[in-house]
């Protein structure tokens with residue numbers, strides 16, 4: 256359901272992000288369309304998470320134009336935060352709150368009615384139903400990742416941003432995440448996934464954007480990254 260004729264849902268032109276002396280993102284262009292999933296790949300420190308944080312309205316761009324669903328992230332930061340579904344690479348969970356309380360908070364922030372059935376279904380899909388009322392402080396890393404994906408997708412966002420969603424997640428959680436991505440694409444959402452797991456990225460995505468040193472070094476079809484040839488092609492882009 257990719258619609259290249261329509262304006263991109265995510266439109267990033269010349270993005271720079273600087274933290275003091277560090278230029279985390281150094282001129283990235285990126286377009287994401289409705290129904291399309293794009294993987295961000297690259298070595299540690301390449302700028303993937305920073306790019307995702309800008310799209311989520313969490314980190315302001317230092318320079319460049321960033322539009323999410325037509326909204327300028329600088330001017331409409333709060334609207335962008337409400338609109339996107341964002342699974343951060345780390346953090347984001349309140350240790351003393353239960354999964355159900357996290358869902359309640361997310362629903363309240365977005366003024367959702369009628370979210371409870373979907374919330375329960377999502378927890379069941381990610382096998383978190385039994386711990387729905389247990390505080391997250393004692394959760395394993397993978398349980399926290401799965402809950403973060405549930406929270407990102409509760410409101411069926413137009414833009415779904417998943418940063419390392421598969422990290423430490425078991426096969427059932429990976430399958431559930433694939434389903435979330437497929438559902439999002441079929442209802443016309445734009446999905447971006449940052450990961451180190453190339454094989455999973457190419458199963459879930461149609462396009463791969465490879466970053467190095469804060470810049471985009473290539474945008475390729477996911478099919479070109481498959482198998483040993485794909486691994487070699489990817490490896491060649493990293494140095």
Ligand SMILES: Nc1ncnc2c1ncn2[C@@H]1O[C@H](COP(=O)(O)OP(=O)(O)OP(=O)(O)O)[C@@H](O)[C@H]1O
Nearest residue numbers: 274277278279297298299300301302303304305306
């Ligand atoms: N808040 C911050 N303050 C200072 N430097 C930062 C901050 N956030 C990111 N950086 C730096 O920006 C660069 C890009 O980091 P980023 O987390 O975006 O990379 P990444 O590609 O997601 O890496 P990884 O794969 O390890 O998660 C790194 O050099 C990092 O140290």
